[in-house]
Amino acid sequence: MGFSSLTLPLWGIFFPRSYSSPGLCQSMAMLPPATCLLSLLLVVGMGGAMPSPRLPPQGCYMAEEAGERTFRCSQAGLNAVPTGIPNDTRKLYLDANRLASVPAGAFQHLPVLEELDLSHNALAHLSGAAFKGLADTLHHLDLSANQLASVPVEAFVGLQIQVNLSANPWRCDCALQEVLRRVRLVPGTGTGIVCGPDARPDLVGQEFLPLAGEEELCGAGRGGARRSTDVALLVITGGWLVLVVAYLAHYVWQNREEARRPLKQAPVLPVHSEDSSTLSTIV
Ligand SMILES: *[C@@H]1O[C@H](CO)[C@@H](O)[C@H](O)[C@H]1NC(C)=O
Numbered sequence: 138m139g140f141s142s143l144t145l146p147l148w149g150i151f152f153p154r155s156y157s158s159p160g161l162c163q164s165m166a167m168l169p170p171a172t173c174l175l176s177l178l179l180v181v182g183m184g185g186a187m188p189s190p191r192l193p194p195q196g197c198y199m200a201e202e203a204g205e206r207t208f209r210c211s212q213a214g215l216n217a218v219p220t221g222i223p224n225d226t227r228k229l230y231l232d233a234n235r236l237a238s239v240p241a242g243a244f245q246h247l248p249v250l251e252e253l254d255l256s257h258n259a260l261a262h263l264s265g266a267a268f269k270g271l272a273d274t275l276h277h278l279d280l281s282a283n284q285l286a287s288v289p290v291e292a293f294v295g296l297q298i299q300v301n302l303s304a305n306p307w308r309c310d311c312a313l314q315e316v317l318r319r320v321r322l323v324p325g326t327g328t329g330i331v332c333g334p335d336a337r338p339d340l341v342g343q344e345f346l347p348l349a350g351e352e353e354l355c356g357a358g359r360g361g362a363r364r365s366t367d368v369a370l371l372v373i374t375g376g377w378l379v380l381v382v383a384y385l386a387h388y389v390w391q392n393r394e395e396a397r398r399p400l401k402q403a404p405v406l407p408v409h410s411e412d413s414s415t416l417s418t419i420v
């Protein structure tokens with residue numbers, strides 16, 4: 138029994154027609170399912186000769202579109218930026234997946250990348266170095282339809298790009314205003330930048346562009362960063378004041394104690410105590 142069950146999968150390899158996949162597994166009903174699956178994989182692996190030892194991530198495929206190397210992983214169920222993207226890729230589509238963040242240097246091994254579509258994911262966080270290494274080539278970036286409330290300005294420094302930032306729950310803060318000063322928006326996508334629930338109460342549901350035009354969110358007392366440094370300064374100044382007052386109080390109290398002490402010693406050295414008490418009052 139042991140021997141024949143081992144040889145069955147091999148039969149499948151040499152006579153694939155007589156053992157089409159369902160038949161193979163049925164004939165091995167006695168075997169545990171894992172063994173059956175393994176032998177099936179073996180058959181498939183031997184049958185289809187793979188041209189490249191490095192398979193593209195599942196759900197992804199390469200294509201030549203208008204003479205440009207394109208790598209498409211749309212709706213591939215990805216949780217992270219896949220590895221194994223060819224380094225000559227010019228257009229990369231990672232849209233409609235479940236990406237939650239873009240780590241630092243995620244695309245730095247793609248020296249000729251021009252277009253990057255990250256739309257319709259669950260992106261809530263971008264590293265400040267997310268697009269590191271793409272400054273010379275990337276000119277189109279789609280971040281629309283994600284969960285971005287804010288993005289680090291550093292991520293866009295040096296990039297000459299058009300971006301689609303629509304359909305995100307923007308906090309509409311200084312960072313977003315700074316980013317919009319550095320990038321160009323894909324024409325017609327400005328109205329899609331709307332403040333989300335994390336924004337200042339009077340901004341929620343408002344379009345950001347008209348607002349950013351009339352209000353300086355990074356100005357003194359307005360921007361989040363500025364305001365927090367103001368608060369820090371206030372706390373430090375307050376702390377110093379409390380320290381100084383405490384020291385003064387301590388000093389006064391100690392002086393009083395010293396002024397009192399000689400009076401107690403008065404019976405022992407009456408003359409000297411009088412001197413010192415007048416001295417301390419003078420001081
Ligand atoms: C891709 O990598 C190969 C081998 O590492 C290298 O020879 C080639 O120049 C690279 N292509 C680009 C566009 O950088």
Ligand SMILES: *[C@@H]1O[C@H](CO)[C@@H](O)[C@H](O)[C@H]1NC(C)=O
Pocket residue numbers: 256257281282301302303304323324325326329
């Ligand atoms: C920008 O993103 C939105 C939301 O994903 C999409 O509906 C729109 O077509 C995009 N605009 C362009 C010009 O790509």
